[in-house]
Structures are given as C-alpha cells and as structure tokens.
Amino acid sequence: MSLTGFAPVAYLGLDIGTQGLKAVVVTDSGHVLFETSAIYPTAVPTPGWAEQSPGDWMAALDSVLGQVDQAGLSVTWAGIGVTGQMHTVVVCDDRGQPLRPAILWSDQRAREYGPAWEAKYGLKWLREQTGNKPLSNFSLGYLRWIRDHEWTVYQQIRHVAIAKDWVRFVLTGAWGTEMTDASGTYLLDVAHRHWATDWMREMGMDPSWWGTLHESGDVVGTMQYGPSRFRGLPVVAGAGDQAASAIGTQLTPGELGISLGTSGVLFWPLRQYVNPPHPSIHVFCHAVADEWHWMTVTQSAASSLRWFRDQFYADTPYAIVDREAEIVPAGCSGVIFVPYLEGERAPVMQPQASGVFFGLRAYHGRTHLARAVLEGVAYSLNDCYQTMFGREAPKPQRLVMTGGGARSVLWTQILADVLGEPLEIVEDPGAAVGAAWIAHSAVDATQERWPRASIRTAIPGANAAYYQTEFHRYRRLTRVLSDVWESSAEALSADS
Structure with a gap:
C-alpha cells in the first residue's frame, strides 16, 4: 500500500530456476513489494542426466501467480518479465505440448558431441560461426542426442524452447526466444545477433522451430493466462538467468560481476563484441540491445x-x-x-x-x-x-x-x-528482479536504473x-x- 495515497506502478518478474519458480513484484522505483516461490523436483534417470517436467513448472507457475493475486497488493500493474535457467531445452509438437521431459543445463549426456564437432569442423571455424567453443551443456548437443537416440520424438518436433521461453509461450501464445538464451543454444551467430544459418543447416536444425528471435526488451505479446488482474499486461521477451541477474544488480561495463551461487559465475559486460582470450570463456549477447558479455563458469x-x-x-x-x-x-x-x-x-x-x-x-x-x-x-x-x-x-x-x-x-x-x-x-536482487527491470525498461524507457544496495566491502588482508x-x-x-x-x-x- 502506498504511503502517499496512490497505488505505485509495479512489474511482475518470473524466474524459472533450477530448483523452483520465483515471482517478485517490483515497483518502478526498484522496491520489492512481494516475493514468493514454489519448488519442483529434478529427475535423474541415469547418473549424469538431469530432467524436469514442464508440467511441474506449470504447477509452480499456478502456485506463485495465485499467491501474488491473493496478496491483494494495491498497485497499478504495468508489465511482466521472464527469466530462467539457460540451455535447458523443451521439444514440443505442433500444439506446443512437450514431447518429453526438459533436459537440464547440468545434464552430461551430450558430452561427446563437442569434441566430435571440433575434430570434424575445427575450433576456428566453429568459433567463426557461433563465437564459442562447443560445450556439453549447450542446447544443440541435447537436440542432437534426441535425434540420435529418440528418433520418434525428434520426427515430431515442431517447436523448440528454452525453459523460460516455453513458459512465456504458455503465458502469451507467442513462440520465440531472445538473444541471451539463443546465445546458449550454440546455434546463434553471437557477433551479428542472428541465427548461424549455415551451421544450423549442417546440424539439421530448422530455424522455424525457435519462432521469432527478439531482443530482451521486446514486447512479444500480452498475458493470456492466470488471474484476471494480469490479463492483457505486456510481456517482454526477457533474458537468461545470468544476464537477468546482471541487469538486476545494475552491472555496467567496467564492472565484473561475481556470483557465488550453485555455480560460480564471472560476468563481464561489453559495449561491443570482443572475442574472448580463451575457449572456456563464453561470449554471449547481453540483455541490453547491442551489448555483449563475457561469461565463465x-x-x-x-x-x-x-x-x-x-x-x-x-x-x-x-x-x-x-x-x-x-x-x-x-x-x-x-x-x-x-x-x-x-x-x-x-x-x-x-x-x-x-x-x-x-x-x-x-x-x-x-x-x-x-x-x-x-x-x-x-x-x-x-x-x-x-x-x-x-x-x-x-x-x-x-x-x-x-x-x-x-x-x-x-x-x-x-x-x-x-x-x-x-x-x-x-x-542480490536475483534474476526475477532483473526480469522485472527489463519489463520496466520496455514500458518506461525514461526511468533511470534502480539503486544497488551495497552490504559491505571485503579488502585483501x-x-x-x-x-x-x-x-x-x-x-x-x-x-x-x-x-x-x-x-x-x-x-x-x-x-x-
């Protein structure tokens, strides 16, 4: 409830994380009014594999939307942003229904593909196509694994989505992805911000599976799902969790973000495309249009x-x-x-x-x-x-x-x-706050960045x-x- 007697403008941020789905409500000044989450399981069908059910994501989504709705916040809703675990891939039929469980970013079943591609095509050529060295958890490896081991499933694929893109499809009915998550598929020409079509053809991948390729701040549709108070709100394309977290932290070029979470991430924003000095460093498109970042994990x-x-x-x-x-x-x-x-x-x-x-x-x-x-x-x-x-x-x-x-x-x-x-x-505001900021910047581009709350400084001793x-x-x-x-x-x- 606003102390000045009017309802503040607010944005909803959704994060489809590895352990659960989080929702935050953030005002246009960056104040978090409400947050909630719902967990879901990860299946390990065999050692080294990791899968989740998109149905579990939807149950978690229904839970958090219901909790936000029931919170009775006195706000003027303005937009919705989404983020989530990168690389995690969902393959769907022509109706958008998943054909199998989602394969998670931590899954190691595709680890033989990268070395095989390097041996066949050479790392130099691969980096010219995508900017990066092929790693076992890029989405392309999972798609090739499905092609090689689940041919019946592969033949039925009409849509492919990263985790948050599939949830956004459910919210809006619009298929598509955006630059940050597309960077993690190993199918994007990162330097030029479009699909690496020659490489896609070589791999037998259909660009139409992915839908429209957006920038993170593009409004892709309106909310068609959930409680009535959210219906009709603009929904932005959003970003992968690492880029969204950097946005939430208000990280700018010249600053290195270090995240000490489940994994350890170094995130280095760039105003222009620069080839990284080592193959283990990714160069991805940032959630800021026409900016990039290096990332190593x-x-x-x-x-x-x-x-x-x-x-x-x-x-x-x-x-x-x-x-x-x-x-x-x-x-x-x-x-x-x-x-x-x-x-x-x-x-x-x-x-x-x-x-x-x-x-x-x-x-x-x-x-x-x-x-x-x-x-x-x-x-x-x-x-x-x-x-x-x-x-x-x-x-x-x-x-x-x-x-x-x-x-x-x-x-x-x-x-x-x-x-x-x-x-x-x-x-740490988290990726969901970054997603809310992306929605905020799309709706009201005149606003300055939200303040960053410093806790303390650790000095070498x-x-x-x-x-x-x-x-x-x-x-x-x-x-x-x-x-x-x-x-x-x-x-x-x-x-x-």
Whole structure:
C-alpha cells in the first residue's frame, strides 16, 4: 500500500530456476513489494542426466501467480518479465505440448558431441560461426542426442524452447526466444545477433522451430493466462538467468560481476563484441540491445559447500560450518580441495573431471576440510579470473559480488585474499528482479536504473600474499589431474 495515497506502478518478474519458480513484484522505483516461490523436483534417470517436467513448472507457475493475486497488493500493474535457467531445452509438437521431459543445463549426456564437432569442423571455424567453443551443456548437443537416440520424438518436433521461453509461450501464445538464451543454444551467430544459418543447416536444425528471435526488451505479446488482474499486461521477451541477474544488480561495463551461487559465475559486460582470450570463456549477447558479455563458469561453487555440509555436518547450519572453518589456519595445513564435483567448464574444460581432497593426513579433521572447500572454490574462481583477464589485460574497475555464498563473511574474505582485489558485496536482487527491470525498461524507457544496495566491502588482508602461493599449487594440481581425468575417460570408453 502506498504511503502517499496512490497505488505505485509495479512489474511482475518470473524466474524459472533450477530448483523452483520465483515471482517478485517490483515497483518502478526498484522496491520489492512481494516475493514468493514454489519448488519442483529434478529427475535423474541415469547418473549424469538431469530432467524436469514442464508440467511441474506449470504447477509452480499456478502456485506463485495465485499467491501474488491473493496478496491483494494495491498497485497499478504495468508489465511482466521472464527469466530462467539457460540451455535447458523443451521439444514440443505442433500444439506446443512437450514431447518429453526438459533436459537440464547440468545434464552430461551430450558430452561427446563437442569434441566430435571440433575434430570434424575445427575450433576456428566453429568459433567463426557461433563465437564459442562447443560445450556439453549447450542446447544443440541435447537436440542432437534426441535425434540420435529418440528418433520418434525428434520426427515430431515442431517447436523448440528454452525453459523460460516455453513458459512465456504458455503465458502469451507467442513462440520465440531472445538473444541471451539463443546465445546458449550454440546455434546463434553471437557477433551479428542472428541465427548461424549455415551451421544450423549442417546440424539439421530448422530455424522455424525457435519462432521469432527478439531482443530482451521486446514486447512479444500480452498475458493470456492466470488471474484476471494480469490479463492483457505486456510481456517482454526477457533474458537468461545470468544476464537477468546482471541487469538486476545494475552491472555496467567496467564492472565484473561475481556470483557465488550453485555455480560460480564471472560476468563481464561489453559495449561491443570482443572475442574472448580463451575457449572456456563464453561470449554471449547481453540483455541490453547491442551489448555483449563475457561469461565463465566454475560448475560447483556453493553446491560444493552444500555437498560437504550434507555429508559431514548433517543438518548443521552453515554458520556453524563457517565458525569451525574460521579456526583453521589459511592453507588448511596442506589440504587442497578441487571443486569439480560435476565436471568442470572453466578454465579446465573436462566434463569427466571430479572433486578431489589432496594432501590429507591422519591429523586432518572435518574443520580442515571445511575451510579447504571454501578455499578450493575461491581458487577455482581465481583460475577463471586469471584466465579471463591475464597478466597484461586491463583489470575491472570494480568487482561486484552476489549469490548465497556472499553471505559468508569468511568466504568473501578468503576470495578477496585469493583474488588480491577488493570485493563490493551487494544485496542480490536475483534474476526475477532483473526480469522485472527489463519489463520496466520496455514500458518506461525514461526511468533511470534502480539503486544497488551495497552490504559491505571485503579488502585483501594479511593472508593475501600467502594465498597467491597456494593458488599456484592449486593450479598445478588441477593441470596434473587433467591428464589423469583424460586417461581415465579414455580407459572407461575403451571398456564400454
């Protein structure tokens, strides 16, 4: 309820996340009035696979829309924005009905396609077509897997959508995708912001499956679904979760976004297209028209800590894990953790990589391992950082940090020490707020950006110099292990 006696203008942001669907209501000044969420399961039909039912997304959507409706907010509704997990692909028939469960971004079933394409076409040509190296979780690999293993399903495909694009189709009846999620399909000519038609033909992909290709702020239709108060509202194309999160954080060129969430993400906005310095760094279209970004990802960041807490601390609060880790000296008396629990994307590009505790002795306890997990994730993020910027490249003007892991004072201090750079820890508005901002900017382009709420700053401290030495030990270890993982994968392949 507005204190000035009038109903504020508000926008609805929807985030189709990996663990659940979140809805936020945000005023045109950036104030979050209401938020709610509903969870859904992930199926693992076989090790390394991950699938979700679009029907579960719809049940969650109905739940959150109902909760927003019942909240009775005194607002003037102005628009709706959508975001969601990138790469996750839904294949549909001519009525838009899913033909099979959605294959998630974390699924590893398509990991053989990238190396095969590189061997056949060459990385140089592939990067000329798409801007990027083919990775196992780009959507094209999943589509090719369906073609090779589920031919009956493949023959029925008439529409293909990324997670949020399918939900937006349900909301509006309009098929299409937009530049940020299209970048993650491995079918877009990212530099020129249109489909890589030669590559699509080579792969047997029909561009019409994807519908209209939009910029994120394009209004694609009006709301045709859910409670009556939302009907007729303009719905924008939206953005993938990483770009939407950067928009929600109000990240600008010159600032590096670091997200310490389930995965660890470095996000570097660009005003013009620039080829990245290393194949593990993606170059994608940004949610801002005619802007791009570099992005690199370490697969298991906060999820490494969650795994460790669940295995060694049961239901103990994370604050207790933090407190125990804090009493252990930097370097954990020789223990190094390699956080490759779900393979790795950057800068070591090996889906077959695995997590490692190295240097264990009989005198080590779970407290040493707890701190080693925090340090190992920090090392992995620094490995990505050093690969992105190198010794000679210009450094970011500011490092802006978000994500659930950023709530840990100890963890952010370790990361500042390892990076050797100050970190501005800011309130994480989340991707749904970014989606609401995209809707807001489409409806009222005259408004300035929403304010960013800074929480604290972590400054490199007494352990910074020591951690630089330890980081080089970590880096050498991962490169040695890389050969081990490669030979192990070859042996397993030969045995199968």
